[in-house]
Every structure is written in structure tokens, then in C-alpha cells.
Amino acid sequence: MEVLFKVIRQTENSSPVVQTYRLEAEPGNTILDCLNQIKWEQDGTLAYRKNCRNTICGSCAMRINGRSALACKENLRSEIARLENIPASGSKASSIPEMTIAPLGNMPVIKDLVVDMSSFWDNLEAVAPYVSTAGRQVPEKEFLQTPQERSLLDQTGNCIMCGACYSECNAREVNSDFVGPHALAKAYRMVADSRDDDTENRLENYNEDTKGVWGCTRCFYCNSVCPMDVEPLEQITKIKQEILQHKQVADSRSIRHRKVLVDLVKEGGWIDERKFGLHVVGNYFKDLTGLLSIVPLGMRMIAKGKFPLSFESSEGTQQVRSLIEAVQQEEGSRE
Ligand code: SF4
Ligand code: SF4
Ligand code: FES
Structure with missing residues (x-):
């Protein structure tokens, strides 16, 4: 089959330009196979990263069709x-498929x-991504873990540090302090590791302002x-x-974060993002320093178009409110 590759090309000092390559390929060819074909047969100046060709090394992450x-x-x-x-992609109308x-x-x-x-690497380093055994008697042979303890590390241990999540992170786009999803996934791997003895310090670190977990806007892209x-x-x-379970590190802002979230969802069926930061960081307009920060x-x-200027309640607000009230009533009766 014939396919068009539209590659956004750029150097550090130039504006991006789109370069189009036409090639013959098989439907089962990977995007990397096609880029290799372009580089080896048409244009040796095209630069990209690759290594394992098998979803292991994480080198070849890039934006593929958006x-x-x-x-x-x-x-x-x-x-x-x-x-x-994707209705607006127009690929149906085009006779030759296009890859951007x-x-x-x-x-x-x-x-x-x-x-x-x-x-990306500096932010990973900021969460101290190594098991700490400094304050512990190190056994002569190995640290034993039960299969249950080990299984807590499986999901986060699969990270190949490709950067795809970091690339799409909305919080990173507007907040250069936020360490990013890859770093916090690794951070949880450390918190969950039964061999690590630094949990209290870690939670304090990950609890910090909008640098740690509270900087995430829960956009789900990662x-x-x-x-x-x-x-x-x-x-x-x-x-x-x-963090919320460790009362000694759970400062009032973290607790407010959860409370405001529930209150706003109860009020409008979903979160009114305009009020969220003002209530959490600004403590309902009582904390002037927080507000200014x-x-x-x-x-x-606002400049990036990520601040909603208006808010409309969800159509299901009444239903959502009833559900939250039922849960709150249940929780109250258990206390
Ligand atoms: S968590 Fe992020 S860096 Fe790790 S594999 Fe997933 S997308 Fe890649
Ligand atoms: S959910 Fe949070 S960490 Fe993940 S991409 Fe969105 S803002 Fe970033
Ligand atoms: S080349 Fe794609 S993950 Fe290694």
C-alpha cells in the first residue's frame, strides 16, 4: 500500500516545517519501520530515537497522529x-492514508x-527513585518479600520511561514545578515497596505544594x-x-483538597475548576498568601486557553448530589 508521512521537522533554532514523504509499505509495518525506510531510502537527515524495536527501551516515543x-x-x-x-481526521476521504x-x-x-x-530525568530524580534502606539492618543475603508485597510493584515496575505521559501532561504544560506523571508513578512504587524505610519523608516530599501529587489536574491523559x-x-x-492516612504529614491543604472536590461535585455535578484552586490553595479566600501564589x-x-471562563452544572447534578449524600449519611452512621 502507498502511504504519506507528514513529519514535523525542526532544529533548535528554526521554526517547525512539515515535510511529506511518500512510501510503499505493508499494513502490518510499524511506524518505526516506515521511519527507518524513509531514513534509509529517501532522507538520511531525518532524526529520531530508537533502539530495541520491541516496546522495551522506551526510546521511540513521539506524537503519532496527534x-x-x-x-x-x-x-x-x-x-x-x-x-x-475520529470524525474530523478526514482520513476516510483521502485515497492515500496520511500519518502525521x-x-x-x-x-x-x-x-x-x-x-x-x-x-524529564531531573524530575524523576526529584522523587528519589531508589529504595532506601539507610536506616535499616541490611540482611546478609537478600531482602525477602512475600508474593503479595512483590505484586504491589508490578504495575509501576512496567514503566519504560518513554515520556509519552509527560508529553501529554496538562499540568506540566502550565506548571514547570510539577514533577510529572512518570515521576509520581515511580514515587508510588517506592512508597509501596516493603523494603523501603523512608515512607514518611517521601510522603512529605510528594505532598509539597503543586510540585507533587496536588499539582495533577486529573486530566487522565497519562x-x-x-x-x-x-x-x-x-x-x-x-x-x-x-498522605491523607498519615495524619502527621497531612496538612490542612491536602484535607481541604478532598473536601473541596466533594463539595464542588455535590454543588454542580462536576468540578467548577474556577473555584477549585481558590478554595483549596486560597482556603476559601482566607489565605491571601495562598491566593497570590x-x-x-x-x-x-488563561494564556494557554486552559482556564474555563464559565461553568455550567451537569444535567445529572441532582442524581450525583443524592449519591454523595447517601454515601455521606452511610459514613456518618458508621462513625
Ligand atoms: S508511565 Fe509514562 S514514562 Fe512510564 S511507560 Fe507509561 S507513558 Fe511511558
Ligand atoms: S492526570 Fe495528572 S499527571 Fe496525568 S497527564 Fe493529567 S495532569 Fe498530568
Ligand atoms: S525502539 Fe520502541 S520502545 Fe524501544
């Missing part, structure tokens, strides 16, 4: 089928599809693009639960 994914995992057949399900390939987001481009991942089903958002939620973030969100 979302971050591994080039060695996705193939032409699956991409064409995906595009056909762009570099990962939230990181500066070095050349073509190669991005500078320094911030879960939807992760090629290894690590589900970073689920891991972030588990860290929040741990989120002004720059608010301005960046």
Missing part, C-alpha cells in the same frame, strides 16, 4: 483504523523528532497514552490516599 505513543508499537493498520474513528508524526510535547526539540529530555498500562493517575491517587499559574492557564 497523541504520544511508541513508534515500534503502533502500525499502519491500527493507525488507519484509529483515524477512521511530531516530536513529544512539553520538552524542547533538539532536531526533528529528538527532544531534550533533561527536565493513563490514556501510557503504552505499558502503568496508569500514572491511579498511582497519584494512591499516594494521595497514603496561584496568580501566576492562573495567568498561564
